[in-house]
Amino acid sequence: MNPKLKQLRPGKIVSGVAAVLIVLLIGANSFVSVEYGHVGLYKTFGKLNDNTLSPGIHFKIPFIQTVIQVNTQVTKAETDTSASSKDLQPVSTHVAVNYSVNKTSAFNLMNNIGGNFDNVIINPAIQEIVKEVTAKYPAEDLITRRDVVSSEISEHLTARLAKYDLIVNDINIVNFKFSEAFNQSIEAKQVAQQQALKAENDLRRIEIEAKQKIAQAQAEAESLRLKKQEVTPELVQLKQIEVQEKALEKWNGVLPSVTGGATPFVDIQSLTK
Template sequence: MRQQNGELLIIGGLVIAGLVVVGSFSSSAFEIVSEGTEGVRIFNGKAGQVVNPGFHFKTPVLADIIQFDTTVQTYDPPPIRIPTQEQAGIELDAAVIWRMTPGASPMVYRNYQTLDRLAQATIHRELPTAINSVTAQYPFSDLTSRRSAIQAEIETQLREQLLEIDAPVSDVNVNLQNFIFPEAITQAIQQKLEQEQLTQKAQLELQRVKAEAEAKVATAEGEARANRALSTAITPQLLELRKLEVQQQTINKWNGVMPVYMGSGQELITLPQPTPSN
């Protein structure tokens, strides 16, 4: 009886072990490649074909699927010391936005193994050269005012260099985050900005004064032209007409008891006196 129990235990153990082995093989026979990634089949340690997101079978033990992130990556190195025309000792804090080139996972696995090593071997190596070749053409005083143009030039230069070395990266964009100036240069830039603001304010004030003066001249010229036109239009007939108009206004205001003489004794206007009725 004890012998039979022992045999059953052994058989049960073997069955369980067999199920574990079968389960392990079954689970290792497929893999799910996630969205936002790209896989590469590895067979006997060698990179094979590209595997897109989805459910995929693989040969247990002998084969594997390595996945690489295809979403946007950011490479943010320490500030880089840059040359300028004055050799002023300025540093540039810049970051690079990039992603792995679609379909490049076999090449990435063979040459770099990981995306971090890819960035170190390509972007990290080429970025300082691209920055230095561009910033050396500018005086330090133009670095901030021409920031957008400098960023675009560095971006173009970096893309060309990465293309020359056949780096499997795409959608490369450079972001100039900050220029780090020595204290003396920072003060000089601040003084220049303040002077430019004062100059601009003085120019605006000059334009305002000039506009007011031109307006006054225009007004004076207009009044002079009006006076000249009025003086040439006055004639004896016009004066007589104005006198009659004044007399008519006085008559219209009469209340029926109009004196013959008014004011300082000079006759202003003579009105016929009403005749008394019999």
């Protein structure tokens, strides 16, 4: 074999391998996969393209273009806010907001705000709106009317974030925290209400029992009145005869000895009649 050919062959092999690697590298950088629940945006030399890419595989110019992915799934943002109620009670509110990015407006959001929009837009908006709404209600109403407070916060937050193409899916007030003095006053009020309710129930029970006794007494009086109406002179005489008959059954035939003109205990005349 020609010695010159032997010297050229390793160089060609290296060149061939390098060419294959370059082709593979270019090929690998020519396609990008957009994940499910995301949309993609082309970025060419640092400039965003408003062409929105749906989930799947897409072509891009190797080493020139990149594709940034924007999560459009529902995401949760949690924030703690310190404010004062209408009656100047300090209150700490823990709020959880479920939001999502509008798919069709992802370019505007990323081009105007950037990927850190949760810290730039969402959290400050929650802080401001929660403080604004809680200041409208007394501290006790924040507890008893939580659904109303939550609805008002959601309404204001939805309008605020819509300007940045963000959708508010749901909002939850996880917890209200008040001062220890206020908690004690609420507890004392609840105890007083329970005692008042118990006293009211006892009074009602006593009134019912009194009415029952009155009704019972009236029933007994009515029964006695009816019984008195049934007592006639004939009935009295009949009862006397019954008593005398029973006495006669027990009589041994000997009349008792009496003095002083007393009337015999058996009326023989009435019996003979």
